[in-house]
Amino acid sequence: MTKQTIKRYRDALKANLFIKTQIDQVCRMKREEERNHDSDRFELITLIKHQLKKGIDITPEQTKLGIEWLNKYAFRLNGKPRKQKDNPFTDDHRAIISNFSHFVWCGLKDINHTGNYGHYRPMYKVVSKDGSYFIYVPNVPFNGAPISYCSGVTKPGIPPKKKALKTFVKRQLIDALDKKLGDYIENGIDEDNDCSVGSYSLYTHYMGVGAKLIINGTRHHNLANIKSSSTALRDTEAFNDAKREFEIIKQAESSGVTPYGYGAHAIKTSHGWVAVIFMEHCGITVEEADLCEYEVESVMEELKETLEESTGIYHQDVHERNVVYLDGTYKLIDFSPSWINAA
Numbered sequence: 001m002t003k004q005t006i007k008r009y010r011d012a013l014k015a016n017l018f019i020k021t022q023i024d025q026v027c028r029m030k031r032e033e034e035r036n037h038d039s040d041r042f043e044l045i046t047l048i049k050h051q052l053k054k055g056i057d058i059t060p061e062q063t064k065l066g067i068e069w070l071n072k073y074a075f076r077l078n079g080k081p082r083k084q085k086d087n088p089f090t091d092d093h094r095a096i097i098s099n100f101s102h103f104v105w106c107g108l109k110d111i112n113h114t115g116n117y118g119h120y121r122p123m124y125k126v127v128s129k130d131g132s133y134f135i136y137v138p139n140v141p142f143n144g145a146p147i148s149y150c151s152g153v154t155k156p157g158i159p160p161k162k163k164a165l166k167t168f169v170k171r172q173l174i175d176a177l178d179k180k181l182g183d184y185i186e187n188g189i190d191e192d193n194d195c196s197v198g199s200y201s202l203y204t205h206y207m208g209v210g211a212k213l214i215i216n217g218t219r220h221h222n223l224a225n226i227k228s229s230s231t232a233l234r235d236t237e238a239f240n241d242a243k244r245e246f247e248i249i250k251q252a253e254s255s256g257v258t259p260y261g262y263g264a265h266a267i268k269t270s271h272g273w274v275a276v277i278f279m280e281h282c283g284i285t286v287e288e289a290d291l292c293e294y295e296v297e298s299v300m301e302e303l304k305e306t307l308e309e310s311t312g313i314y315h316q317d318v319h320e321r322n323v324v325y326l327d328g329t330y331k332l333i334d335f336s337p338s339w340i341n342a343a
């Protein structure tokens with residue numbers, strides 16, 4: 001690669017704006033770099049990938065072509081929705097296309113499922129005026145379906161309304177945790193078989209409410225925080241951590257990207273008293289969900305930033321088991337006080 005070419009890309013990065021031909025070149029460059037392992041390309045691709053996590057702008061010309069193209073696949077000429085046949089869009093996708101604001105180039109997706117080297121296509125985020133978005137990958141012409149990847153719709157964070165925890169839901173959650181705790185006491189935590197078991201907690205959910213029992217020990221049968229009375233429990237680290245975690249959950253709520261918190265309580269189980277946090281159940285972890293790597297990376301970045309900017313809380317432990325996904329909405333969970341940097 002010539003010095004001039006490298007400079008052109010660095011300039012584009014500085015301006016955070018790429019023209020269409022540059023985007024296509026980057027896709028080819030990624031494949032070349034895999035074949036030849038040259039350091040210039042590697043360095044440039046690394047810089048570009050880093051910036052893609054935050055999103056890179058595209059030109060007004062490309063924007064115009066892009067939205068026309070999407071409209072063509074989403075709607076018939078008479079304006080009625082074009083259903084499923086040659087496009088993957090749902091009503092939520094079509095609402096974004098109708099209320100379109102802008103595109104963001106947000107990643108490179110490998111659409112080659114056979115050869116040794118990747119075949120990359122740009123991923124674009126389609127953002128609506130209300131901040132909802134989806135991510136898609138337009139396919140190369142003459143190569144099957146017009147769209148080779150399309151994510152679900154992600155809606156912006158909306159702070160939850162005040163809700164009460166129903167007694168029968170709480171009862172059900174405690175019974176389920178009681179069983180999990182019995183298993184834990186007998187066998188310890190089985191990491192491979194149960195994703196909803198954290199290092200320091202047991203988790204279950206029922207009717208939209210989640211319950212996190214804080215063990216705060218090691219993975220090896222540390223029962224120090226299970227007490228015979230609620231007074232004894234109140235002196236434990238687990239109970240204080242649960243209280244503190246609940247406070248942070250309440251502080252974080254206004255960001256709209258974290259669960260609604262119901263409370264942190266001392267709970268009596270058949271094995272003794274334990275500390276439990278009740279909060280909104282926000283779906284499955286992005287590790288379990290079959291999502292695209294770039295989408296997950298950009299979502300994690302966005303959640304972290306939204307939380308920091310709106311509440312001043314630094315999560316500091318954002319990873320694929322601490323981001324959950326439900327009906328197009330991502331949320332950040334796990335406010336264990338040892339990790340969080342909050343006022």
Ligand SMILES: Nc1ncnc2c1ncn2[C@@H]1O[C@H](COP(=O)(O)OP(=O)(O)OP(=O)(O)O)[C@@H](O)[C@H]1O
Nearest residue numbers: 196198199200201203210259280281282283321334
């Ligand atoms: N509000 C929630 N909505 C959905 N799932 C949740 C929620 N809170 C916890 N979970 C589930 O329980 C698991 C453990 O919870 P959390 O991450 O808060 O605790 P942890 O003990 O720190 O876990 P780890 O050490 O694995 O990160 C999560 O990875 C997730 O699967």
Ligand SMILES: [Mg+2]
Nearest residue numbers: 198321322334
């Ligand atoms: Mg966690």
